[in-house]
Amino acid sequence: MSNTLPETGFVRLRQIIGNPARNLTPIIPVSRTTWFDGVxxxxxxxxxxxxxxxxxWRVEDIRKLLDSFGNAA
Incomplete structure (x- = not known):
């Protein structure tokens, strides 16, 4: 199953970091512990x-985070 961000709204953690049991690929491939340490x-x-x-999490906040990763390179 593909895991893409909706245009607006909210996403749950499993949508962000993925969930192999639900066949969700990660948008940001980190562990749950790493995610909450980062928060x-x-x-x-x-x-x-x-x-x-x-x-x-607000989709807008996740998009800003992804943009910041692109600018870091």
Whole structure:
């Protein structure tokens, strides 16, 4: 299954870092621990709380992150 970003809205972590059990390829191939360490340090965007046990990331924030990776090279 292809894993592409929608135009707008929110994405869950498994959509960003992938999930082999669900056959989702990663957009940003890092581990869950690396992702949350990056969120804590400010390298990756902070999530938005959608409910008591649900967080997601704004697609716009993920696109900005991907753009910054392209500019780093």
């Amino acid at each position: 804590k340090s400010g390298r990756f965007p902070k999530p938005v709380r959608l409910g008591p046990r649900t967080v997601a």
